Amino acid sequence: MSELRQQIERARAGLPALLELDAGARSTLISRMGESLVRDQAEILRANQADLQRAEAAGLSAAMVDRLRLDEDRLHGLAIALRLVAELPDPLRDDAELRIREDGLRLRQVRAPLGVIAMIYESRPNVTADAAALCLRAGNACVLRGGKEARESNLAIAASLQSVLRDAGLPSELISVLDDPDRSLLNELLRLDDLIDLVIPRGGEALIRFVAEHSRIPVIKHYKGVCHLYVDAEADLDQALSLLVDGKAQRPGVCNALECLLVDRAIAADFLPRVGQRMAELEVKIRASADALPWLPQAEPNDEWGVEYLDRVLAIRLVDGLNAALDHIAHYGSHHTEVICTRNADKAARFVRQVDASAVAVNASSRFNDGGELGLGAEIGISTTKLHAYGPMGLDSLTCRKWVIEGQGHIRHR
Template sequence: MTGYVRKLAVKAREAAVQLATLDGAARAALLESMADAVDAGRSDILVANAQDMERARGNGTSGAMLDRLQLGEARIDGIVQAIREVAALPDPVGEVTRTSTLDNGLQVDRVRIPLGLIAMIYEARPNVTADAAALCLRAGNAVLLRGGSEARESNIAIARCLHRALEEHGLPREAVALLEDTAREHVLELLQLSDLIDLAIPRGGERLIRFVAENARVPVIKHYKGVCHLYVDRAADPALALKLAIDGKLSRPGVCNALETMLVHADIAPGWLPGALAELQARGAEIRGDERTRGLFPQATEATPEDYDTEYLAPILTVKVVDSFEDAVAHIRRHTSDHTEVIATEDEEAARCFVQSVRSSAVMVNASSRFNDGGALGLGAEIGISTTRLHSYGPMGLEALTIERYVVRGTGQARHGDVSSKVT
């Protein structure tokens, strides 16, 4: 099937031109129709997902991956709601973010426009098919989707619903182009299409992200992994700190904004840490700790140096006692994945210094790491979380799927003086 991906990308690129001409109301109406189509097609989606789940279990797929793959009535409700939330968001296309009038009378505006054609390469999560389509279309872009083979049937079922909505609105189905053939060589072909694809966004495990980044000739937004930290300061509220630890680690361990490491100031550790870790363990967490942590909580197993760089995607928490705020920040800067860092403290100066000292895409002060999510931060469904310092950093919503350009309006100004006498 030589050229399979290029042919599909060419059609998607043509669809992007058509989408860019639609006004915001038309794109919002399209998304509402897509939400209706997914809602109406849920029985077909659930049947397809059951096939994927059966195959995944047969292949020995892990618990975290199965959790991401599985759809049920509640998760389909979530997909439908996410599409509607994106439809209701303000239209970013055409927004003037800056305007000025120069001494020569030129009006200079910075205006948001669609990126064009976005390639989405992802694993396991079939909801990404709908989320990515909704966000890209709302921002005036077409999207080329390559989901993982483990979610193939689910992705096809969701895409068919989206295609029905596109056809109802007289738009080409290639505006949401899905690579139904998930062969690995097609990913390589896709990543070489620098003349057609404006941005590639991989979403999945670290191995996938590195494969995309190392083989792409198109721009790539990267998010390798989520090694998220909670620092419990000497001035932390004990009950609040425990609440953040429980929610951050155990509310859904298999996601990228779950906590992996907890750092505890030595001044608060003796009185707080044993009880906090006992509560976490009672709720199902496995505790791995440094020597000082194990001295206070002997039930913990020994943490290895590799543990501090590991995204577990499981109910495992690595714990370390630190002597100072500076030691906590130094540890975070050494082991961060630039995803999310949290401080629990009642000391406003410590909070201010923490925000200024860590560089991750989201910093939480007395709030759970689980809030680093597009929906939770008011962006609607996110297309991913960027830990790459390009035009977008952190959860990527609608604005991250546009780019600003200059629009200059004049009345005949010429930069090099009066050239009218030279024109014949």
């Protein structure tokens, strides 16, 4: 038996002890994990600094280094996110309607954990804490396989969280960390369908496609975040510029950042020069369609759409009205987040109806498609496929429903 298989078996073996905890005890466990991150912040930040030094030496882009970076504020924000997870309603609550048949048989559905969830992710060490907290609060064990660029940070965060498990008399293997980046071990992990119930990959498109193609285990997919902002002819242009700046430049390396701006041709002369000036101030490079270049002298010509840059790069295309914008998004979108800026309520309603994305925003930033912002406390990932979740996955998405049938010796066949 391989060492990896033994490790996952230990994670699964810890589930009965976790499921003996009631909702209050699981909530307290997650609250204490948030406290432990603050308590252990010096060690965690030292580990993160080592990762950052290696990342910069390896020539990672500024946006990717930013995804990797932890500081005191981000770590405290992570602790707050865990506290919010602890305060959410119990995901294993019995909230289904009770049905009583004529023969007295009682039927109901209850929420149940998925089991063992494997997270395979890159760069962002906050995923280690978010994933562990969400999985445990919902009664699941987690197997965490982070990227080599965040190895020290991930291990330090996991060690802090595991100490809380041990203090509570629970197996530390409920948070199981795989710190060997060997791709052959990842292949082995993806074949353990008798031990792992769900795989959630988070990272670049290449990683997610690799996992989806090689896994025997169900996979939640999020290939990329190609998010668009469509500025309608009836938009408030000051508002549109604000949405663009927040969506593109605040944190360009995250999946809900804007990658493409679609502008109604009727307002190009008024809007594009303002866009060009503001993007230059924010050091955002522009790649624009040929018909937009007269108003964007600093832009490079662009004929490639549907690209996730994850950097200070913005694609801009002129479109002839809402129909053309919808066609572009249908062809090049990634089912992540799509935004319309308009003062026309009918156009906004049509955009919401027709756009197929996990989140559609009207006069609001793409950056709101985030578990914390949507009231989920934190998220384990954003699904851009529709089974078994669509959009940010919080606590409820980490459960399923099972039937409970209660009788008094009832038999079906008499």
